[in-house]
Amino acid sequence: MSDVGQILVGALVGYVIGMFPSADLVARLASRGPDKAAVDLRESGSGNPGGLNAARMLGKKWGLLVIVMDAAKGALAGFVGLALGDAGAYAAGTAVVAGHCWPVYNGFRGGKGVAAAGGSFFSVFPPMVLIDGLTTGAVAFLGKSSRLAIKVALVIWVVAAVVWWAADWSLWWGPDPGFGLVVYAVLGAAMIQGRFMASARAGGTDL
Numbered sequence: 001m002s003d004v005g006q007i008l009v010g011a012l013v014g015y016v017i018g019m020f021p022s023a024d025l026v027a028r029l030a031s032r033g034p035d036k037a038a039v040d041l042r043e044s045g046s047g048n049p050g051g052l053n054a055a056r057m058l059g060k061k062w063g064l065l066v067i068v069m070d071a072a073k074g075a076l077a078g079f080v081g082l083a084l085g086d087a088g089a090y091a092a093g094t095a096v097v098a099g100h101c102w103p104v105y106n107g108f109r110g111g112k113g114v115a116a117a118g119g120s121f122f123s124v125f126p127p128m129v130l131i132d133g134l135t136t137g138a139v140a141f142l143g144k145s146s147r148l149a150i151k152v153a154l155v156i157w158v159v160a161a162v163v164w165w166a167a168d169w170s171l172w173w174g175p176d177p178g179f180g181l182v183v184y185a186v187l188g189a190a191m192i193q194g195r196f197m198a199s200a201r202a203g204g205t206d207l
Contacts, residue, residue, distance in 0.1 A: 003087040010081035010091030017077040017092075018099020018116055021106075022069035023049035030058040042109065048199070050111040052146065067115045070100065074119025082123055082175060090180035093124035097188050101195050112195045114150055117157075117188050124184060126172040131160055150196075154189040161185035 001009070023041050027049075031038045041049045045057045051070065055063025074096050081092025100116040102108040121128040135156055136149040161184070163169075164177045171177050 001084060001088075003085070006081075006085045006088035007091040010084055010088035011095040013080050014077040014092030014095030015099035017073050017080070018096035018101075019103040019105060019110075020069075020073050021049075021103070022073065023051075023054055023066050023111065026054060026062050026066050026069070027058060030054075030062045046199075048111055051115055070111070070115035071119030071122075073100070074116040075122040076119075078120045078123025078174075086175035086178060087180055089124050089175040090178075090184040093120040094184045094187050096120055097191050101191055112199075113188075113192045117192060120188070124171075124174055125157075125161065125164075125181065126174045127164070127169075128157060128160055131156060147196075150192075154193060158182075158185045158189050 027039050027041050039057055041047070041053050041057060045053045047053070051063045051067030053063075054066040074093070077092040077096035078089055080088075082089035084092075097113040097117050097120070099110075101110045101113045103110045118129075118132065121132060132153050136153045139145075139149040139152045161181045164171065165179060165181050168177055171181070175181075
């Protein structure tokens with residue numbers, strides 16, 4: 001398959017996987033039972049259908065489940081794209097974030113895309129899993145701020161992608177470190193930052 005074909009198919013597959021409504025399904029599961037009220041994460045707490053808001057509104061175990069499911073769809077999209085080729089991996093890894101942030105089935109009202117992007121590291125940018133885990137964990141611990149940790153992670157994602165591409169370092173089991181790695185990082189980080197900015201303009205909280 002040509003690079004163009006890989007990009008088109010990878011982007012479509014990634015977007016569809018990204019739309020999987022992890023938070024909605026977990027909220028329904030957590031709200032089962034006659035003594036439990038249904039919780040709509042888009043109308044509760046921060047209004048974000050993501051893991052941290054789910055943890056606040058539903059409990060920590062449910063929030064963790066949302067994060068794991070969102071990360072899993074990011075990893076899955078990347079691996080499916082990688083089966084098509086390097087260009088397919090980068091396209092799918094980028095599109096899964098778009099699908100999570102702007103799902104067509106819900107009027108393009110989705111989450112922030114943080115966990116989906118993090119999950120895509122496992123298949124598209126494996127070294128970033130270790131780098132991101134160490135740096136964001138340290139920032140979150142020292143600064144006591146998840147928002148700051150995420151912003152630092154976005155910057156590191158882009159910088160690391162440029163360094164890996166320029167140095168032509170191995171991505172382990174991932175795709176070859178072509179320029180698509182930089183595009184994937186820049187677009188992915190831009191989409192997540194865009195969602196944060198849109199939320200701030202609407203008067204909502206970040207997470």
